[in-house]
Amino acid sequence: MKSKTLKRFVAASLAGISLVASTAAFSAVAVIVHPSNGNTLSESDITRIFLGKKKSFPDGADAIPVDQKEGSAARSAFVGTVLKKNDQQIKAYWAQLLFTGKGTPPKEVGAGADVKKLVSENPALIGYIDAAEADASVKVVHQF
Amino acid sequence: MKKTLLTPCLLAATIATSAQAADIRFNGFASVVAGMTTSEGSAIVRNAMNPAIIEGTTDATFVADNPSSGVYDDDISFKPDTIFGLQVSANLGSGLTVTGQFTGAGGEDFDANVAWAYISYELSDSWTLVAGRQRLPFFFYSDFLDVGYAYHWMRPPVETQVAVDTLDGIQFRHEGSAGSWDTRVQLYGGVSDNDSETLGDEVNLENAVGAVFYASNDWLQLRATHMVTDFYLDAAGEIFGQGEDDTVDADFTGFAAHMTLGNGFIVAEYVTYEFDDAIQPVGWTTYEGAYISGGYRIGDFTPHITFSTENQEVEDSVYAAAGLTDGDDSSDSITLGVRWDFHPQAAFKVEYQARSDESDDNIEAYYGDRNEVDVVSVGFDVIF
Numbered sequence: 001m002k003s004k005t006l007k008r009f010v011a012a013s014l015a016g017i018s019l020v021a022s023t024a025a026f027s028a029v030a031v032i033v034h035p036s037n038g039n040t041l042s043e044s045d046i047t048r049i050f051l052g053k054k055k056s057f058p059d060g061a062d063a064i065p066v067d068q069k070e071g072s073a074a075r076s077a078f079v080g081t082v083l084k085k086n087d088q089q090i091k092a093y094w095a096q097l098l099f100t101g102k103g104t105p106p107k108e109v110g111a112g113a114d115v116k117k118l119v120s121e122n123p124a125l126i127g128y129i130d131a132a133e134a135d136a137s138v139k140v141v142h143q144f
Numbered sequence: 145m146k147k148t149l150l151t152p153c154l155l156a157a158t159i160a161t162s163a164q165a166a167d168i169r170f171n172g173f174a175s176v177v178a179g180m181t182t183s184e185g186s187a188i189v190r191n192a193m194n195p196a197i198i199e200g201t202t203d204a205t206f207v208a209d210n211p212s213s214g215v216y217d218d219d220i221s222f223k224p225d226t227i228f229g230l231q232v233s234a235n236l237g238s239g240l241t242v243t244g245q246f247t248g249a250g251g252e253d254f255d256a257n258v259a260w261a262y263i264s265y266e267l268s269d270s271w272t273l274v275a276g277r278q279r280l281p282f283f284f285y286s287d288f289l290d291v292g293y294a295y296h297w298m299r300p301p302v303e304t305q306v307a308v309d310t311l312d313g314i315q316f317r318h319e320g321s322a323g324s325w326d327t328r329v330q331l332y333g334g335v336s337d338n339d340s341e342t343l344g345d346e347v348n349l350e351n352a353v354g355a356v357f358y359a360s361n362d363w364l365q366l367r368a369t370h371m372v373t374d375f376y377l378d379a380a381g382e383i384f385g386q387g388e389d390d391t392v393d394a395d396f397t398g399f400a401a402h403m404t405l406g407n408g409f410i411v412a413e414y415v416t417y418e419f420d421d422a423i424q425p426v427g428w429t430t431y432e433g434a435y436i437s438g439g440y441r442i443g444d445f446t447p448h449i450t451f452s453t454e455n456q457e458v459e460d461s462v463y464a465a466a467g468l469t470d471g472d473d474s475s476d477s478i479t480l481g482v483r484w485d486f487h488p489q490a491a492f493k494v495e496y497q498a499r500s501d502e503s504d505d506n507i508e509a510y511y512g513d514r515n516e517v518d519v520v521s522v523g524f525d526v527i528f
Binding site for chain 1: 169171173229231233235241243245260262264269274278279287288290291293294295317319321324326328362441444485488489491527
């Protein structure tokens, strides 16, 4: 009984290795800040800010990340490519911090257009949008 | 510090949805789990007044949630692992936050329990002071033991659970980074008293002082912890001279590592605690518990396997004359399960654990093979 279950587990795991996780078709994600923000951000700076591990830009000014709403293509792409987690992993990550007083997930502010508008008005914010949506009202610090 | 004043103002100005005075946030979690034991050893029942008298045997049970005394037997039950939690958090600005978390666990008949109630204040960019009721950060999973959604199992291995889970006290937390590593140091002190139905007593910790060191990078998390405390059991302590006025020195040490490897992960933990004098009447001295667990994510499914083991040394028990002589009270377990993420905020889990009694013969002669038990459980975890 025990060894049979074990065999099935191993078989399932091996089958899984040949599967490749599919991500939704998406052009590119642009990480954006206010045009007056002069910081150069590394990929790790961006990851840290969005995972709540860093609360300021390299120049010391406050950094406040904002998220797109759950289920948006840009959000899935950002979480997968930049944060290198799947949707479930990022949820579990924030659940661990949120319910233990160690952190709060970024605010969800709506779609790409909402993120762009907020970021264009506030030097403390950092967000991400579909690269095709980027314009002069914001500054693209990284494109993935 | 200087900048933190600015932050809430800017946010409030730009985000129309935030409240006027304080940014209040409600979050919750729930686990609804059904389970039962499918094969049981037999535990020897002894007379409470004179343990030399055997009154019969009873089927072994499985303690699924030690803090809330949630126990499975051979009848299907929804209570032991089922829990509801609601958290309210008010961000008052300038780094000041007030948080309350209320839980109702099936093992306690869903009586409302204040699991967390604290004020947190950011002393600087890296230091935070947390004062009030919080979790005793014994184990890797202690802080979020109640939040089933946050891990792959139905419950973290019971080898890394104790009846005590709450600390009333203060904690200084430091967050930092070095290269690709992020670090967190927690220094805490306080007291704890927890009713335990499984022990039939109130478990007390006084002058508990401890530290947790945690470091993580993209794929690896490492944790080490140490804690010292004065320990006593309320009722037994009074009878056997180990009560409030004559506590026993205890210390706790733990190490854990978690590796993420693509779609797979491995997590392992080792813990030990020691009492300077054997805790009476049952003669507990050194305890050791450990597990290693691995899983692999295939689409929305994460099958996983866990091996766990525990050993409680029994020494100098006052019941030695009745047969509880020095020896090891031990068990080994294998757990197989699958987590299915069928919804962005919910997971369905099914799990089977087979545990064998590995105790010394003299311990088994006294208690029976009470560690011998298989348990199956099925349930949902939700966060909101």
